[in-house]
Amino acid sequence: MDRAVSMIEALAPNDRLSATQLSELLETGKATAFRLARTLVARGWLVQNDDRSYQLGPGLLGLAGGSAGPDLGAELRPLLADLRDRTGETIHLTRLDGRHVVYLEQLMSPQSVLSVAMIGSRSPAHCVSPGLAQLAHLSPERLAWVLSAPPERFTENTLTDPALLREELARVRDRGYAINVGGYRPDVGGVGSAVIDVEGNAIAGLSVCVPVYRLHRLDVHDLGELLRATAVDAARRVELAG
Known part of the structure; x- marks a missing residue:
């Protein structure tokens, strides 16, 4: 050590x-x-x-970035609560750390069937919605590092081809939100958006985590627009708190 x-x-x-x-x-x-x-x-x-x-490398820089600035969980909790109340689903706040996202905050759905994560646990960024949303805003150099290791496949819906993943990240960046349908766990999906600072860097990800069977009943694009608008509001709050 x-x-x-x-x-x-x-x-x-x-x-x-x-x-x-x-x-x-x-x-x-x-x-x-x-x-x-x-x-x-x-x-x-x-x-x-x-x-x-x-x-x-980016993994070390991600760790350093997570220790600075305001307490994102405390600062953004009112927005997370509003998202939970408006959607009735589990809400996550995450931070990109290398090739993974770390779960910083969770507000659980009141429904009997729900999707949860452990605070402090990690998920591969390339196959969850808040990870895709944050990857979409990486610099070309950092994204190249992320894709320098073959993305691991977890389900039949995991996107592992680097070229196709780049195309998907471009779409995510253009529309402002990412959609995941069973990319990491086959029965869990979600919609996520990145919180972007004044320099254009993703400092966090907001996401709605939904069982896939219920996600198919929702208008994911309306949900995405709600996430995108909330992420913009979150960025303002973080800037003022900083």
Whole structure:
């Protein structure tokens, strides 16, 4: 752990470093530095470039971003409650962390059949609606990193082809919301929208999580417009709180 922290600290003030440079800074063998870097790359905390040098990765940057700014759960809870009351479904607030979303807040549906998540748990971003909504606003470089690992298939509805996933993210970005129908769990779907800051970055995702059999009865586009408008309101609240 100490060496992992030291490697991250060595890279923080530098754009990129080679395995040889890292081994010199850490005063360790090149093979040891390479193994440690490979482990951090697998976690998304480092990225290996085409020239085999290393730099800080989106996974680490996501962790750093989650510790700053206002308490999103407390700040946005009134909006989440309004969404829950208007839809009668479970509402989630999430944050993108590398290739996953982390669940920050949950307001559960009052209905007897409902979909729930554990606060602090993670879901693959490419197959849930709040993940797709936030991925749609990544920079080309960060999206390329996300898609550099083959997206895992969980159900027959999981979108795993990188080209098709890029096309779907473009549609999500244009309309302002994402739709998931059983992409992660076959009986669970939802609609999600990203909360975008003044610089155009997705800082959170709002979503309505619905059992698929009930989702088919809803107008998902009306639901998407409601999520999109609420996400705009959420961005204003976050900006004022900041």
